[in-house]
Amino acid sequence: MTHSxxxxxxxxxxxxxxxxxxxxxxxxxxxxxFATPVAAQQTMKIGVVSFLSGPAAFFGVPGRNGAxxxxxxxxxxxxxAPYNTKGIAGATIEAVYVxxxxxxxxxxxxxxNLVQRQNVDAVIGYIxxxxxxxxxxxxxxxxxxxxxxxxxxxxxxxxxDYKYVFRTSSHSTMDNVAAAHYVAKIVPNAATYSHxxxxxxxxxxxxxxxxxxxxxxxxxxxxxxxxxxxxxxxQYSSEISVLLVSNSDVIHSSLWDGDLDSFVFQSGARGLTKxxxxxxxxxxxxxxxxxxxxxDGVIIGARGxxxxxxxxxxxNRWFQQKYFDRFGSPAIYPAYMVAQSFLGLKLAxxxxxxxxxGKMPTREQxxxxxxxLTFEAFxxxxxxxxxxxxxxxxxxxxxxxxxxxxTGTASITNVERFAAECVNPPEGVKADDWxxxxxxxxxxx
Amino acid sequence: MLxxxxxxxxxxxxxxxxxxxxxxxxxxxxxxxxxxVAHGSLxxxxxxxxxxxxxxxxxxxxxxxxxxxxxLLAAVAVGAILGLALERGLLRFMYGRDEVxxxxxxxxxxxxxxxxxxxIWGTNPYFAFQPYALLxxxxxxxxxxxxxxxxxxxxxxxTGVLLWWALTHTRQGKLLQAVxxxxxxxxxxxxxxxxxxxxxxxxxxxxxxxxxxVTAPQISVTPGIGVEVIVVAFAVVVIGGMGSIxxxxxxxxxxxxxRAATVHLFxxxxxxxxxxxxxxxxxxxxAGLFGRAAARKI
Numbered sequence: 001m002t003h004s005x006x007x008x009x010x011x012x013x014x015x016x017x018x019x020x021x022x023x024x025x026x027x028x029x030x031x032x033x034f035a036t037p038v039a040a041q042q043t044m045k046i047g048v049v050s051f052l053s054g055p056a057a058f059f060g061v062p063g064r065n066g067a068x069x070x071x072x073x074x075x076x077x078x079x080x081a082p083y084n085t086k087g088i089a090g091a092t093i094e095a096v097y098v099x100x101x102x103x104x105x106x107x108x109x110x111x112x113n114l115v116q117r118q119n120v121d122a123v124i125g126y127i128x129x130x131x132x133x134x135x136x137x138x139x140x141x142x143x144x145x146x147x148x149x150x151x152x153x154x155x156x157x158x159x160x161d162y163k164y165v166f167r168t169s170s171h172s173t174m175d176n177v178a179a180a181h182y183v184a185k186i187v188p189n190a191a192t193y194s195h196x197x198x199x200x201x202x203x204x205x206x207x208x209x210x211x212x213x214x215x216x217x218x219x220x221x222x223x224x225x226x227x228x229x230x231x232x233x234x235q236y237s238s239e240i241s242v243l244l245v246s247n248s249d250v251i252h253s254s255l256w257d258g259d260l261d262s263f264v265f266q267s268g269a270r271g272l273t274k275x276x277x278x279x280x281x282x283x284x285x286x287x288x289x290x291x292x293x294x295x296d297g298v299i300i301g302a303r304g305x306x307x308x309x310x311x312x313x314x315x316n317r318w319f320q321q322k323y324f325d326r327f328g329s330p331a332i333y334p335a336y337m338v339a340q341s342f343l344g345l346k347l348a349x350x351x352x353x354x355x356x357x358g359k360m361p362t363r364e365q366x367x368x369x370x371x372x373l374t375f376e377a378f379x380x381x382x383x384x385x386x387x388x389x390x391x392x393x394x395x396x397x398x399x400x401x402x403x404x405x406x407t408g409t410a411s412i413t414n415v416e417r418f419a420a421e422c423v424n425p426p427e428g429v430k431a432d433d434w435x436x437x438x439x440x441x442x443x444x445x
Numbered sequence: 446m447l448x449x450x451x452x453x454x455x456x457x458x459x460x461x462x463x464x465x466x467x468x469x470x471x472x473x474x475x476x477x478x479x480x481x482v483a484h485g486s487l488x489x490x491x492x493x494x495x496x497x498x499x500x501x502x503x504x505x506x507x508x509x510x511x512x513x514x515x516x517l518l519a520a521v522a523v524g525a526i527l528g529l530a531l532e533r534g535l536l537r538f539m540y541g542r543d544e545v546x547x548x549x550x551x552x553x554x555x556x557x558x559x560x561x562x563x564x565i566w567g568t569n570p571y572f573a574f575q576p577y578a579l580l581x582x583x584x585x586x587x588x589x590x591x592x593x594x595x596x597x598x599x600x601x602x603x604t605g606v607l608l609w610w611a612l613t614h615t616r617q618g619k620l621l622q623a624v625x626x627x628x629x630x631x632x633x634x635x636x637x638x639x640x641x642x643x644x645x646x647x648x649x650x651x652x653x654x655x656x657x658x659v660t661a662p663q664i665s666v667t668p669g670i671g672v673e674v675i676v677v678a679f680a681v682v683v684i685g686g687m688g689s690i691x692x693x694x695x696x697x698x699x700x701x702x703x704r705a706a707t708v709h710l711f712x713x714x715x716x717x718x719x720x721x722x723x724x725x726x727x728x729x730x731x732a733g734l735f736g737r738a739a740a741r742k743i
Contacts, residue, residue: 225712232673234670235459245448258667261570261572262665265572265665266663
């Protein structure tokens with residue numbers, strides 16, 4: 001009360017003094033602002049899209065977590081070299097997170113909203129292949145630089161050329177061709193193989209690629225049984241009976257999230273993993289939570305050299321440590337795939353800015369420098385080698401699961417790496433034609 | 446021979462699960478003429494509650510066999526709380542309105558409950574595998590069956606017999622049947638239909654939650670599990686005849702056995718076999734196998 005009375009009886013000279021002090025402070029701030037390089041003040045608004053609800057949040061949430069870690073590292077300039085400069089060409093990233101869940105119409109609406117209302121400078125996102133196929137033409141129409149991170153369909157850059165769209169991870173053909181290579185190496189005497197894949201695009205494409213690669217790499221192995229449960233079936237009692245009766249040496253599966261957990265529980269309890277070797281192309285994302293429930297010896301993939309299959313580099317150690325410190329769990333492959341798309345974007349912008357003498361480039365100026373870019377990411381080296389420089393290829397790796405009951409830790413043994421040019425089609429060749437044609441042009445060690 | 450045995454056992458196991466999941470939906474429709482889309486959420490809540498309680502139970506180090514009682518407790522608790530909340534808090538205001546409007550209301554409740562699951566349990570999966578592993582296996586040659594799966598057959602028989610007995614041999618059951626046959630006449634005769642509605646809805650909700658609770662040890666309990674269930678449960682109820690409990694049992698058996706045969710013999714068509722059976726039944730018996738064509742009151 002006393003304080004307010006004092007304020008009300010302040011003399012005119014006091015006001016004048018305050019005004020002049022205020023003017024000085026404003027002047028100083030303005031001077032400081034103009035003294036700072038223009039680029040450092042800018043903000044780069046990026047729309048970050050992934051599944052944040054629904055069953056696929058299993059990938060989307062770690063993906064967003066990966067984005068948070070890398071954005072903080074970029075904004076603070078704490079990433080290891082060559083990414084140790086602050087921001088993207090000096091601009092601080094401001095992320096706008098959007099949930100991918102919903103119909104294709106909603107996805108496109110959300111994308112338009114990001115571009116036309118939120119005025120983002122770039123969009124990084126999309127897990128579902130259907131999402132990527134729907135968004136790509138809209139990104140092109142709106143001339144919005146869009147980087148896909150996880151979606152796997154090879155069709156995007158095979159069916160059409162895009163100027164504004166990039167994908168910084170390999171498409172799904174790599175996962176299954178590499179799985180067949182691994183089986184040929186580890187189980188060379190396998191006489192029969194079966195599969196259990198969900199009856200929709202992802203499962204069908206995964207199985208087609210694996211089967212055709214097996215036809216080429218292990219022509220004497222015979223297909224024993226095919227199982228096509230629906231997506232989110234959860235109950236595999238009948239399918240496991242068929243697989244038990246088929247007595248296959250190898251069982252391929254691209255099941256993911258809860259479906260994969262359920263299949264591992266149920267097949268483990270019924271002894272399927274004792275008679276057959278499981279090849280699970282996405283199981284790295286499930287292995288920590290399954291722990292002792294995942295049987296030893298199961299062949300595990302991570303849709304690339306990510307997570308536990310990443311190369312031991314300074315960048316990888318930084319990412320794993322920061323992720324663990326922040327979220328209390330190891331970073332799994334979706335986190336790597338999302339985070340590496342930020343690195344690609346940063347490098348492309350900075351390469352362009354360097355050519356422009358430090359000036360913030362426009363999207364059109366960045367595109368030629370993003371095309372055919374090669375950059376070191378958290379898991380491995382990424383080469384924008386396909387789709388006229390818009391589609392990445394990377395090496396990949398597979399290994400076998402091992403759980404140490406005494407320490408309660410999950411790990412991978414017998415890791416085999418496959419060069420990018422060995423497990424991805426050459427430029428200009430469609431993935432489908434490549435696997436059908438016997439993997440011609442593959443450069444394997 | 447082994448394949449035939451596998452088809453029979455797999456079919457019965459799946460049919461049992463279907464019956465447990467679908468019978469509550471059928472009961473509610475039979476008495477209240479409400480197609481309760483939120484039944485999928487009751488299943489999901491049952492699964493989450495059971496997974497959470499089983500986890501806590503095993504962490505406490507109590508006798509493993511007691512976990513089966515925990516599942517039952519979870520189903521009863523979820524059914525009682527959510528059933529009462531939905532019926533007293535929402536549906537009772539809708540009685541007398543068009544059936545389509547009530548379906549939309551239950552659909553809205555389903556969406557709200559699905560988001561509530563995300564709020565309560567988040568996006569991470571919940572595991573409650575211990576009871577599944579506890580019962581071991583039964584083997585026939587190369588074929589091993591999980592005893593937990595086989596126990597589903599027993600549970601569905603017990604559930605079905607108890608329901609049949611309660612409906613035909615108890616006073617409350619007879620009152621309920623009177624409401625099923627003619628709601629207005631039952632009301633005119635002095636039956637408190639409102640109370641019958643509440644009891645039926647809570648019982649149906651408990652059965653839905655029981656379906657989720659007993660499924661929790663078999664699966665990874667993740668967001669969205671209720672969506673799939675409502676679709677197959679609806680198919681079973683339609684095949685058997687909306688509102689008929691013997692119909693739900695026969696519908697579940699037909700679907701279970703045909704699906705198992707398809708998985709073993711023609712796996713490529715497994716995706717739509719349930720709907721093919723449903724279409725076929727509806728083509729010849731539009732009210733379902735046990736459904737009665739209702740005379741229209743003017």
